Amino acid sequence: MSILIKRVRLNGETKDIFIEGNRIKEIGDLPDLKADEEITGEGKAAVPSFINGHTHAAMTLLRGYADDMPLKEWLETKIWVVEAHMTEEDVYWGTKLACLEMIKAGTTFFNDMYWHWRGTARAVQEMGIRGAISAVFIDLFDTKKTREQIALNEKLYAGREAFGSRVVFTLGPHAIYTVSEEALRWCAAFAQAKGLLVHFHLAETEEEVNRCLEAHGVRPVRYLEQIGFLGPHLIACHCVWLDEDDMDILKAHGVRVVHNPTSNMKLTVGGVFPYPQLRGRGVITALGTDGCASNNNLDMLEAAKLASLLQKFHTGDPVVMPAREALEMITVEGARAFGLESGLIEAGMWADIALVDLDTPQLTPHFHLASDLIYAANGSCVDTLICDGRILMRGRRVEGEEEIMAKAREKAFALVKRAAG
Amino acid sequence: MSILIKRVRLNGETKDIFIEGNRIKEIGDLPDLKADEEITGEGKAAVPSFINGHTHAAMTLLRGYADDMPLKEWLETKIWVVEAHMTEEDVYWGTKLACLEMIKAGTTFFNDMYWHWRGTARAVQEMGIRGAISAVFIDLFDTKKTREQIALNEKLYAGREAFGSRVVFTLGPHAIYTVSEEALRWCAAFAQAKGLLVHFHLAETEEEVNRCLEAHGVRPVRYLEQIGFLGPHLIACHCVWLDEDDMDILKAHGVRVVHNPTSNMKLTVGGVFPYPQLRGRGVITALGTDGCASNNNLDMLEAAKLASLLQKFHTGDPVVMPAREALEMITVEGARAFGLESGLIEAGMWADIALVDLDTPQLTPHFHLASDLIYAANGSCVDTLICDGRILMRGRRVEGEEEIMAKAREKAFALVKRAAG
Numbered sequence: 001m002s003i004l005i006k007r008v009r010l011n012g013e014t015k016d017i018f019i020e021g022n023r024i025k026e027i028g029d030l031p032d033l034k035a036d037e038e039i040t041g042e043g044k045a046a047v048p049s050f051i052n053g054h055t056h057a058a059m060t061l062l063r064g065y066a067d068d069m070p071l072k073e074w075l076e077t078k079i080w081v082v083e084a085h086m087t088e089e090d091v092y093w094g095t096k097l098a099c100l101e102m103i104k105a106g107t108t109f110f111n112d113m114y115w116h117w118r119g120t121a122r123a124v125q126e127m128g129i130r131g132a133i134s135a136v137f138i139d140l141f142d143t144k145k146t147r148e149q150i151a152l153n154e155k156l157y158a159g160r161e162a163f164g165s166r167v168v169f170t171l172g173p174h175a176i177y178t179v180s181e182e183a184l185r186w187c188a189a190f191a192q193a194k195g196l197l198v199h200f201h202l203a204e205t206e207e208e209v210n211r212c213l214e215a216h217g218v219r220p221v222r223y224l225e226q227i228g229f230l231g232p233h234l235i236a237c238h239c240v241w242l243d244e245d246d247m248d249i250l251k252a253h254g255v256r257v258v259h260n261p262t263s264n265m266k267l268t269v270g271g272v273f274p275y276p277q278l279r280g281r282g283v284i285t286a287l288g289t290d291g292c293a294s295n296n297n298l299d300m301l302e303a304a305k306l307a308s309l310l311q312k313f314h315t316g317d318p319v320v321m322p323a324r325e326a327l328e329m330i331t332v333e334g335a336r337a338f339g340l341e342s343g344l345i346e347a348g349m350w351a352d353i354a355l356v357d358l359d360t361p362q363l364t365p366h367f368h369l370a371s372d373l374i375y376a377a378n379g380s381c382v383d384t385l386i387c388d389g390r391i392l393m394r395g396r397r398v399e400g401e402e403e404i405m406a407k408a409r410e411k412a413f414a415l416v417k418r419a420a421g
Numbered sequence: 422m423s424i425l426i427k428r429v430r431l432n433g434e435t436k437d438i439f440i441e442g443n444r445i446k447e448i449g450d451l452p453d454l455k456a457d458e459e460i461t462g463e464g465k466a467a468v469p470s471f472i473n474g475h476t477h478a479a480m481t482l483l484r485g486y487a488d489d490m491p492l493k494e495w496l497e498t499k500i501w502v503v504e505a506h507m508t509e510e511d512v513y514w515g516t517k518l519a520c521l522e523m524i525k526a527g528t529t530f531f532n533d534m535y536w537h538w539r540g541t542a543r544a545v546q547e548m549g550i551r552g553a554i555s556a557v558f559i560d561l562f563d564t565k566k567t568r569e570q571i572a573l574n575e576k577l578y579a580g581r582e583a584f585g586s587r588v589v590f591t592l593g594p595h596a597i598y599t600v601s602e603e604a605l606r607w608c609a610a611f612a613q614a615k616g617l618l619v620h621f622h623l624a625e626t627e628e629e630v631n632r633c634l635e636a637h638g639v640r641p642v643r644y645l646e647q648i649g650f651l652g653p654h655l656i657a658c659h660c661v662w663l664d665e666d667d668m669d670i671l672k673a674h675g676v677r678v679v680h681n682p683t684s685n686m687k688l689t690v691g692g693v694f695p696y697p698q699l700r701g702r703g704v705i706t707a708l709g710t711d712g713c714a715s716n717n718n719l720d721m722l723e724a725a726k727l728a729s730l731l732q733k734f735h736t737g738d739p740v741v742m743p744a745r746e747a748l749e750m751i752t753v754e755g756a757r758a759f760g761l762e763s764g765l766i767e768a769g770m771w772a773d774i775a776l777v778d779l780d781t782p783q784l785t786p787h788f789h790l791a792s793d794l795i796y797a798a799n800g801s802c803v804d805t806l807i808c809d810g811r812i813l814m815r816g817r818r819v820e821g822e823e824e825i826m827a828k829a830r831e832k833a834f835a836l837v838k839r840a841a842g
Contacts, residue, residue, distance in 0.1 A: 060785070064792035068743035101782035265730040266796070268739045296796040297783050302723075309686035309727070310734075318689045322489035361522035362718050364481070364826045365833035371485035375687070375717040380801035405785045412786035 001036050001389060008041020008355065010345060012369075017046060019351040022389035026347055037391065044355040044383060045369055047327075048343045049108035050300040051334025053258035054199075054237040054288030056114045057123075057131075058086070058094030060101065061412040063292040071267060079293055082419040083115065090411050091119030097408035098298060099127035103398050105299045105379025106354040108387040109340060111235060111258070111288065113172040113199050117156050121163040128392045130352075132338060134172025134199045137187065141180045150186055157194065166388060168197070170235075175201040176220050177208055184229050191233045197338065198229075202257075203246070204238035205269050221246035230255055235337065237288060239278070240264060240271040247274065251281040256337040259329075261306040263290030272314040275307075275321055286334040287326075299379040300330045308374060323374040355384035422457050422810060429462020429776065430790075431766060438467060440772040443810035447768055458812065462776065465804060466790055468748075469764045470529035470775040471721040472755025474679035475620075475658040475709030477535045478544075478552075479507070479515030481522065482833040484713040492688055500714055503840040504536065511832050512540030518829035519719060520548035524819050526720045526800025527775040529808040530761060532656060532679070532709065534593040534620045538577050542584040549813045551773075553759060555593025555620045558608065562601045571607055578615065587809060589618070591656075596622040597641050598629055605650050612654045618759065619650075623678075624667070625659035626690050642667035651676055656758065658709060660699070661685060661692040668695065672702040677758040680750075682727040684711030693735040696728075696742060707755040708747075720800040721751045729795060744795040776805035 003019040010017065016030040026033075066078035091114060102110060109130040112120055117135040124131035135156055139145040153171060160169035173179045173187045191198045203209060203220050212220045221242065224230055232254035239257045242250070250257065259273040278285055287307055289298045304326040311321040335343025342352040358366055362376045373381070385393040392398060424440040431438065437451040447454075487499035512535060523531060530551040533541055538556040545552035556577055560566035574592060581590035592608045594600040600608075612619045624630060624641050633641045642663065645651055653675035660678045663671070671678065680694040699706055708728055710719045725747040732742040756764025763773040779787055783797040794802070806814040813819060 060782075063783075063786065063797055064788045067789070067792045067796060068740050071739055074739075097782060097785060104782055262730065265734040266739070268733050268737050270737060292797070296792065297798075299783075299799075302799070306727070306730070309683065312689050313686040313731075316689050316691060318492055318495075318687065319489050359823065359826055361481075361518060361525055361822075361826065362484075362720075364518060365484065365830040367485045367833075367837075368488070371488045371717065375488060376484055376713070377718070378720075378723070378799045378801065380799065401782075402780065405780055405782065409786040412788075416788075 003037045003039065003351070003386065003389065003391065004030070004033055004035035005039045005041050005046060005353070005355070009045040009358070017345065017353070019386070019389050022351055024345065024347050024349050024351050027345070039355070039384060039391070039394070041355065043357065043359045045358055046345055047354050047356055047369070047373070048331040048335075048345055049352045049354040049385060049387065050106045050330045051286060051338065051340070051343065052102065052107050052110040052288055052298060052300055053235070053286035053334055053337060054260055054290055055098070055110050055112055055298060056291035057098035057110060057112050057120060058091040058114050059291035059293045060097040061090060061094040061408065061415060063296045065293070065416060067296070082416060085415055085419040086115060088116040088119040090415050091116035092123050093404070093408045093411045095120045095123035096127060096404045098292070099123055099129055100398055100401055100404050101298045103127070103129060103385050103392050104382070104396065105301065106382035106385060107298065107300050108352045108385065109334070109338065109342070111170070111199055111338065113174070121167045124167050125163045128166075128390050129387050130166045130168070130340075132168040132170045132197060132199070134170040137171065137173040137183060138178045139180050139183050140178060143180070143182070146180055146183045149183065153190070170197040170199050172199045175204070175208070176212060176223065181227055184224070185227055188229045188231065192231065196233065198234050200234060200236055202236040202239055203241040206241050206271065209241045219243065219246060221249050225249050225253065232256070238264065238269070238273075240269050240273055242274055244277070247277055247281055247283070251283050256284045256286065258286045258288045258337070259307055260288045260290040260303070261310045262303055263294040265306070265310065267294050272310060275311050276315065284333060284337045285329060286337040287329045301373055301378050304330050304374050323368070323370040326374045327370045351386055351389040353386045354382045356381050357383040424458045424460065424772070424807065424810065424812065425451070425454055425456035426460045426462050426467060426774070426776070430466040430779070438766065438774070440807070440810050443772055445766065445768050445770050445772050448766070460776070460805060460812070460815070464778065464780045465776040466779055467766055468775050468777055468790070468794070469752040469766055470773045470806060470808065471527045471751045472707060472759065472761070472764065473523065473528050473531040473709055473719060473721055474656070474707035474755055474758060475681055475711055476519070476531050476533055476719060477712035478519035478531060478533050478541060479512040479535050480712035480714045481518040482511060482515040482829065482836060484717045486714070486837060488717070503837060506836055506840040507536060509537040509540040511836050512537035513544050514825070514829045514832045516541045516544035517548060517825045519713070520544055520550055521819055521822055521825050522719045524548070524550060524806050524813050525803070525817065526722065527803035527806060528719065528721050529773045529806065530755070530759065530763070532591070532620055532759065534595070542588045545588050546584045549587070549811050550808050551587045551589070551761070553589040553591045553618055553620070555591040558592065558594040558604065559599045560601050560604050561599060564601070564603070567601055567604045570604065574611070591618040591620050593620045596625070596629070597633055597644065602648055605645070606648055609650045609652065613652065617654065619655050621655060621657055623657040623660055624662040627662050627692065630662045640664065640667060642670050646670050646674065653677070659685065659690070659694075661690050661694055663695055665698070668698055668702055668704070672704050677705045677707065679707045679709045679758070680728055681709045681711040681724070682731045683724055684715040686727070686731065688715050693731060696732050697736065705754060705758045706750060707758040708750045722794055722799050725751050725795050744789070744791040747795045748791045772807055772810040774807045775803045777802050778804040
C-alpha cells in the first residue's frame with residue numbers, strides 16, 4: 001500500500017510526500033510517481049501528527065459527568081464510585097470514543113493508564129492509532145494486592161503481541177501514595193529486564209510531597225532514586241512540585257516528564273510545572289491532556305496553547321515556551337520521550353502525518369505555521385490524518401464515527417445509572 | 422421572513438423555536454406551524470449565540486505576524502509600525518475575516534475599538550452580525566489632537582445610521598495613559614448626552630496603576646471617578662489591577678467590566694482579574710478575546726474555558742467560576758453589559774441563536790451542556806448560526822468564506838510588505 005500526498009506545504013515549501021507501507025519513503029518534487037492512494041495537498045500543510053503524553057482514555061465516558069466540585073468529594077462520591085462499576089466493554093467503547101476524538105484533533109499516539117487493559121488495547125488496535133497502554137497498578141500497600149497486580153501485569157505482558165505493533169505494553173504504577181515500595185521495585189526491575197516504559201504520576205500536589213517527607217524523610221524524587229525506580233524508562237507525569245535537587249536527579253537518571261497544564265489548572269494543583277528549569281537541564285519534556293474528567297478534552301493543540309500561556313503568565317516572561325517549542329513538545333519531543341520513529345516528516349520515519357486545512361479563518365492570513373497552530377487554531381483544523389501508513393481521516397470524516405459516539409453515549413449513561421444503584 | 426427550528430434540544434427538553442422577523446416569536450411544540458425556512462434541530466442544542474466583550478477585530482490581519490516577543494519591542498517594532506500603514510480597506514477586510522471567524526465560532530456580537538471606523542462598520546453591516554464599534558481615541562495629551570478626535574467622533578456619530586441597526590456607534594478613548602483628561606471628560610459628557618457606550622482599557626497593568634499614582638496621587642479608578650468618567654455607560658476592559666476600593670467605586674457607578682483571560686496570560690499582565698470579588702459585589706461581568714495579535718483567535722468558548730481555569734488555578738478553588746457561570750458570561754451577562762435583547766432564548770428576544778452539533782466527540786456522552794461547551798468543546802462545535810433573524814451559517818458553511826479568506830490574506834501580506842518599506 002502506497003500513498004502520495006501531492007503539492008502540500010511542508011516547512012514553508014511545496015512538496016510531494018510518498019509513503020510506502022508504514023513509512024515515509026521520499027519527499028521532494030515527484031510529478032511522475034503513482035501511488036495506490038493520492039491526496040491533494042492544495043491549501044494544506046503537513047505536520048507531524050501529535051503525541052499525547054498522558055491520559056486515561058476511557059474517562060471520555062465521564063466527560064462532564066461531575067465538574068466544579070471540590071477534589072476529594074469529586075473523587076470519592078463521583079469518579080471512583082462510577083469507575084468501580086466499569087466493565088472491559090465500557091473501557092473499550094470509552095477508548096474508541098477517545099481514539100475518535102484524538103484522530104479528529106490530529107493525534108496518533110497516546111500514553112495511557114487505566115483499568116481493563118484489554119479493552120483499551122482492543123480499541124487502539126481497531127482504531128488505527130498508537131497507544132502505550134498500562135494497567136493501573138495500585139496495591140494500597142497490601143501485599144496480597146501487590147502479588148495480584150504483579151501476576152496480572154505478567155499475564156498482560158505475555159499476551160501483548162496479540163494486539164499488534166501499534167499497541168505498546170507499559171507498566172502503570174499509579175503514584176507513591178497508592179503503590180508499595182515492593183511493587184515500585186518490581187516495576188522498575190521488570191521494566192528494565194523487558195525494555196518497557198513505566199507510566200507514573202509524580203509530584204502532582206504539594207500534599208504528595210509533604211506526606212513523602214513525613215513517611216520517608218525525603219522528597220518523592222529522592223525517595224524514588226533511593227529505591228532504584230528512576231531511569232530513562234520512566235515517564236513521570238505532572239512533575240509540578242519539584243525543587244532544584246529533584247530536577248538534577250531526574251536529569252541525571254534520564255527520566256522523561258509530561259506536563260498536563262489543563263488538568264493542573266482545573267484540579268488546582270497549586271504550583272506550575274517548572275518548564276524553564278527542566279528545559280535548561282535538557283530534560284525531555286512532552287505534553288499531555290490527562291483524562292477527560294479533568295480537562296475535558298483530548299485536544300493537543302489546546303493543551304499546547306495552555307502550556308505556553310501558563311508559563312508566560314507564571315514567569316511574567318512573554319517569550320518563554322514560544323510557539324515553536326510548544327509545537328515540538330507535542331511532536332518531536334514527544335516522540336523522543338516515548339522512543340517513537342515519528343514527530344518529524346522525513347524519509348525513513350513512520351508515516352504519522354496530519355494535514356492541516358489552511359483555508360480556515362483561524363489560520364488566515366498565515367504568517368507562521370507554529371504560531372497559528374499553537375495560539376490560534378485547535379484540533380478542528382486537521383483535515384486528514386495518516387497513522388502507520390493508513391489514512392484514518394479524510395475531509396474530517398472517520399469511518400464509523402456515528403456508531404462510536406452512539407455506543408459510547410449508551411455505555412456512559414448505563415454505567416452512571418448502574419453506579420447510582 | 423420566518424424560520425422554524427424543529428425538534429431542537431433547549432434547556433434539556435426538545436422544542437420547536439419559531440422566529441418571525443428578527444425576534445423569537447414562540448417556543449413550544451409547534452407541529453402545525455409553517456415557516457419560510459425550516460431547520461431540523463435533530464442532534465443539536467440551541468444556545469444563545471455568544472457575545473465578545475472586547476476586541477480589535479481587524480487585527481486578524483496581524484495574527485501570528487509577531488509572537489513571542491517582549492511587549493515593548495512587539496508594540497514598537499511590529500504592531501504600531503504595521504498599523505500606521507493600515508487603510509480603511511485593510512480594516513474592512515480584516516474585520517470581514519474577524520466576522521467570519523466569529524460566525525464560525527457562534528458569536529453574533531462584538532465590542533470593538535480600532536482605526537478606520539467606517540471600514541469596521543461596513544464589514545459588520547455586510548456580514549450580518551452585530552458590532553458596537555468605536556474609533557480608537559488617542560490624543561497623547563496634545564490639545565490639537567484632542568480637537569481632531571472630537572471632531573472625528575462627532576462626524577462618525579452623525580453618520581452612524583447609514584450602517585443600519587446592527588452597527589452601534591460607541592466612543593473609544595483608549596486608556597488613561599494615552600488620553601487627556603479633557604478628552605475623557607468630553608467622552609463621558611457626549612456619551613451621557615447621546616446615550617452611548619464608552620469602550621475603555623482600564624487597570625490592565627501594574628505600570629498603569631503606578632504611573633497614575635505618580636501623576637494624580639490616586640489609583641486609576643479613583644482618578645476616573647474624580648473627573649466624572651464613570652457610569653453605566655462605561656465598558657471597562659481588563660480590570661486586572663483593582664483593589665477593594667476600586668471595586669466598590671466601579672460597583673457604585675454601575676460600570677460594566679470585561680475580562681480577557683487569554684490576552685492577559687499571553688501578554689503577561691502579571692495579575693489576575695478579581696472575579697470572585699467583582700461577582701460578590703454584583704458587578705456585571707462579560708468576557709472578551711482581545712485582538713488577534715494577543716490571543717490569537719476570536720473563540721468565545723475557548724476564552725470562557727481559559728477564564729474558568731485561570732480563576733481556579735489562581736484562587737486554588739476548583740469550584741470558582743463553574744461552567745454555567747462562564748457560559749452566562751458569554752451570553753446573558755454579556756447581553757446585560759451591552760444592553761442587548763439577546764443572551765436568552767425566550768419569546769420576544771432577538772433571534773440570535775447558535776445550534777451546537779451534539780454529534781461531536783467532544784460533546785459525547787453529554788451529561789451537562791454547560792460543562793461540555795465550556796470545558797470540552799470549542800467554537801467548531803457550532804453548526805448553525807442565526808443573527809437578527811437571518812441564517813448566517815448552516816452546516817458550518819458561510820456564504821463567501823473563501824473569498825473573504827483570500828482577500829484578507831492578500832491585504833495582510835501587502836500591508837506587511839508596505840510597512841517593511
